[in-house]
Amino acid sequence: MDRPETRELAYFLAVAEELHFGRAARRLGMAQPPLSRAIRQLERRIGVPLLLREHHRLTLTEAGRVLAEEAAAVLAAASAAVRRTRRAGRPDPRLVVALKSGGDGDLLPALLAAFPTAPEAVPVEVLLCDVPDRARLLRDGTADVAFLHAPYEDFTDLDTEPLLTERTVAVLPRSHRLADRPRLHPADLADEPTARWQGRPGTGPEVRDLAQLMHLVALGRAVALAPASVRTQLRRDLCCVPVPDAAPTTLVLAWPSRSRSPALAAFVRTAAAVAAGHRPPAGPNG
Known part of the structure; x- marks a missing residue:
């Protein structure tokens, strides 16, 4: 046929x-x-x-x-x-990195500083996008590599390198009835509308980026479960409370499984090295 x-x-x-x-x-x-x-x-x-x-x-x-x-x-x-x-045929090759705002686990500044020392390094273009767009930009050829989060993403046809695993925190208004707790359990939030974002399931509204998420929480329309690194970007009227029993989030680099780019391979190696020496910065947790 x-x-x-x-x-x-x-x-x-x-x-x-x-x-x-x-x-x-x-x-x-x-x-x-x-x-x-x-x-x-x-x-x-x-x-x-x-x-x-x-x-x-x-x-x-x-x-x-x-x-x-x-x-x-x-x-x-x-x-x-x-x-x-x-x-690939451009006279000025570059590596396009897709991520949502604040979705790099605070690794990207050190990664961008270290990557130019690699022999295969090329200029890096940072493409900020909404949560649902990161994997799509990889698959449609717009981006070479993206920061994604496991276990909330579809990694079909993608290769990955785990970078950081973060515990989960609940993002709440400071006036919330649970804000003064030293820790929470998922059952404590059972009656709360939980924002749907970053691939996480929830019973509340869906949001596309961190700014939307924080505004929604500040209005009392939802609470959110998020990686602990979110605390460095909190609004003053919000706080974080650890949820030790919730599934952790792993920040990964992902790229199309067919890629054979030396620059991409060097970027992934550099990211793994930067992540291995990373110390999470302190931030407000309420």
Whole structure:
């Protein structure tokens, strides 16, 4: 069987997402008849029906659902390959590091200071982004490496290097009824709306960055579970209380598993060395 072309996969994915040939054709910037012919030709080449056409209504067959998922992955990988290739061909190579604001465990300043001494070092571009975007930027070829947090991330197709493991603290308003406790247990927070952030589950609102998180907590709309390093960035009206029974958070560097970049390998080695000698700075905990 001939392999489908990426153009055919793009055609089919548009139809699978729209479930309407007319809308898919408009989205692709083409006429509907050639799109319909292309999908029928694809079905003949693969040898199974991909769409059910009943009473002017389209639905995906099981084979169609599988192909839609696979086509999305193939097209995303192709786009990522183009981005990485273009960046590799730049006359001024650089390493792009993605992280959320405050999501480096206080390692990045020392890491950026130490990395230029490595023989393979290249200039580093720091890309600040929202929590959900870090892994996506790795997979789509925009970033080379990212600071992520285990166990709250999806590391599929990524290689990782653990850097720091931090205990968990509860971030509370200073006026909160639990703020004066020396420590808390997860059960103490069972009736509190817990913010959903950094991949953590919760019963409260979802936030995308640390500033949103702190504002929400200060308003009394939620409490938050966070790595202990958050205390260095606390607002004055907030405090941290240790939660020893909660799962710790591990800060990791992550990068695409297919990467063979000498500069990236040197960056990871340097990060591991910096983390090994890291001493968490003191900060307010209320």
